[in-house]
Every structure is written in structure tokens, then in C-alpha cells.
Amino acid sequence: MRIADLPTPALLLHAERLDANLRRMAERARALGVRLRPHLKTHKCVEVARRQRDYGASGVTVATLTEATVFADHGFDDVTWAFPVVLSRVDEARALAERVTLRLTVDSAQAVEALERTGFPFHVWLKVDCGYHRAGVDPAHPDTLGLIRRLAASATLRLDGLLTHSGHAYHEPTLDGRRRVAEQERRAVADLRARLASEGIVVEASVGSTPAMTAVTSLDGVTEARPGNYAFYDGMQVALGTCQPADVAVTVLATVVSAPAGIDHVVTDAGALALSKDTGGTAPAHYGTVLTVDGAPIPGAVVRGVSQEHGLVTTPLGVGDRVQIVPNHSCLTVACHDEYAVMHGDQVVDRWTIWRGR
Numbered sequence: 001m002r003i004a005d006l007p008t009p010a011l012l013l014h015a016e017r018l019d020a021n022l023r024r025m026a027e028r029a030r031a032l033g034v035r036l037r038p039h040l041k042t043h044k045c046v047e048v049a050r051r052q053r054d055y056g057a058s059g060v061t062v063a064t065l066t067e068a069t070v071f072a073d074h075g076f077d078d079v080t081w082a083f084p085v086v087l088s089r090v091d092e093a094r095a096l097a098e099r100v101t102l103r104l105t106v107d108s109a110q111a112v113e114a115l116e117r118t119g120f121p122f123h124v125w126l127k128v129d130c131g132y133h134r135a136g137v138d139p140a141h142p143d144t145l146g147l148i149r150r151l152a153a154s155a156t157l158r159l160d161g162l163l164t165h166s167g168h169a170y171h172e173p174t175l176d177g178r179r180r181v182a183e184q185e186r187r188a189v190a191d192l193r194a195r196l197a198s199e200g201i202v203v204e205a206s207v208g209s210t211p212a213m214t215a216v217t218s219l220d221g222v223t224e225a226r227p228g229n230y231a232f233y234d235g236m237q238v239a240l241g242t243c244q245p246a247d248v249a250v251t252v253l254a255t256v257v258s259a260p261a262g263i264d265h266v267v268t269d270a271g272a273l274a275l276s277k278d279t280g281g282t283a284p285a286h287y288g289t290v291l292t293v294d295g296a297p298i299p300g301a302v303v304r305g306v307s308q309e310h311g312l313v314t315t316p317l318g319v320g321d322r323v324q325i326v327p328n329h330s331c332l333t334v335a336c337h338d339e340y341a342v343m344h345g346d347q348v349v350d351r352w353t354i355w356r357g358r
């Protein structure tokens, strides 16, 4: 099937770009001397994860227990659930941990106590806040060492290490800024890890975000990285300078369904439920960059507005015309769809399932 024959809205996965992105990050992790444990929440797709494994990923990272279960069911037997453990899901987590290595994430004494009460030898990572200030313990807080010592001495739990995420690298428009955040992230876990080693507590250290991983120059003292978005990139990464426009591996194929006379927009069938409502910090705000159906840039063309199914585009197009849209945030766009149309050039060569769920 060719792109022109696809029903829309459809999520296109450009396989050659994907492959280049996966290879590049695998090489980067190797050069930096860390294992790669990619975050799969970006793609939620078994076929993509297999390719990441083929490029040398050791283990995978997920955001939800459903993702953990799906990938476990497809042969991924070492899974980090890099989200503060949801105490209402501990029984499910235990059932999964009985058949694969499932590594949980904690950042509170309450979560540690709840896991200990199960009597099950869960692997746990302690989440450390490296400056993003979303979740995680402050590495400099006096209670932090106490919590780590308690975990290390636990008769039940197995402390894997210190895990952090430099989400604030997305707020840094310059390479220098992202480098600074990446170094801050490295030090947050490497320094604490060295301090623990001096007490005889030997742990791993896990970092990762795509903008930090593409900027970082040293990961000394770190053992693994968990970037996710790099598989596809998106408009936000292009704007940051983390990738080139030609690296973005997913686009949404849409059809113009209405071109009302006297109104300065046309309507496509890719609205919020095909793109997400993420504006990616664009100013003036938009919901994606519009390309021709063949993927060529159209200067200034963006999705100016969305409602649930409608996408408003200001480019003069006619009913029945098709366009590709570069999402601002590919992780959220992917989560709107059930499958990828896998493209080689303009040929649809396969369909891959997107495993949604929480």
C-alpha cells in the first residue's frame, strides 16, 4: 500500500529514520560507557523495543504497569517501572515480579514500608531529584541517607540503586544549558553513589532524558541511561536543537475535510485525539507543523487550533488534499493511536501495535 491509499488519520512510522535514531543513541551510550535501558513509553511498541534490544539495550524502562506487563509478555524479562510505585497496584506488581525481573521506584518511607509489608523481595530504585523538582528525594536532605541505609539493610527489599531524570533539560534552549543540566544530573547520583560506596553500600546509578543524553560529555560514576524520546524525536526536540527535522520518525497523516469559503483555515481530520493538545512551548502556540503529503516543508504551515477531531490549518488546501503533521510531542501523539503504519519511503510495509493502557 502507498501513503496515498491510507485511510486517515494515520500515524506514520518512518522506519529508516527510526533505525538511524536507535543506532546513534546506542553508539552514544557505548561511547559514554553506560548501559542503555531505553524508556519505552515513547513508542509502546514491541517491534521497536526489539530493535532497541538488537542494538544492545540491556533491559527496558516503562512508565506504567500495563507497559511492564505487555513487554514482559513479549519476552522482555528485565523491566524498570520508572514511576513512583503506585501503592494500589502492588499486588499486580508482585504477580509480575514473580515471573520477570521487575524493578520498582520509590521516593518515600511510606512506599518502602508498604513494599516491605508484602514480604516479597522487590528490586527497588530510589528516585533522586537532580533539579527537575517533579519527584524524588533531595540528595542533600539529611533524611535521604537514612532512607538509603534503611533500604540497603532491608531484610526484604533489594536496593538496585539511585535513579534520576533530568526533565528540566527541556527548559534549556542552548547546548551549554543542556550540558549543565546533564552534569547536574550526573553529579546528583554519582556523588551520592560514591559516598555510599565509602560506607560499603554498592549501588547502580541511572540517569536519562533525550536532551541531556544528546548534550552530555561525561557519565563518570553512572552505570545506565534511560532516554526514551530519541527513538522518534519530535517538533519540541527540533526546536531545542537536539535533532534535525529529518530525524523525526513519526508523523500524522491527515486529510482536509472542509475548506469553508471566507474563512482563513481548512479543517483536517487530525485534531486533539490524533495529535494531543501539547503545544510544546511554541509561541504563538500551535499543535504541529504541517508538511506536504510527501513530507516536504510548507513554510509557516502549522496546526493553529484543534478540537476533539478537527485540526485547523491556515495553509490554502482543498478538500481531499492530504498532509503530514510533525507532532510537537511524539510520546503524547503516539498514545492517541492504536497502530503505526510502518513506512519505507512512501510504501506502507507493516503495521505495528501500540500497546496503550495504564
Ligand SMILES: Cc1ncc(COP(=O)(O)O)c(C=O)c1O
Residues within 6 Å of the ligand: 039, 042, 082, 083, 164, 165, 167, 208, 209, 210, 211, 226, 227, 228, 229, 230
Ligand atoms: C523517569 C523517566 N526516565 C526517563 C525518561 C525519558 O526521557 P526522554 O523521553 O526525554 O528521553 C522519562 C521521560 O519522561 C522519565 O519520566
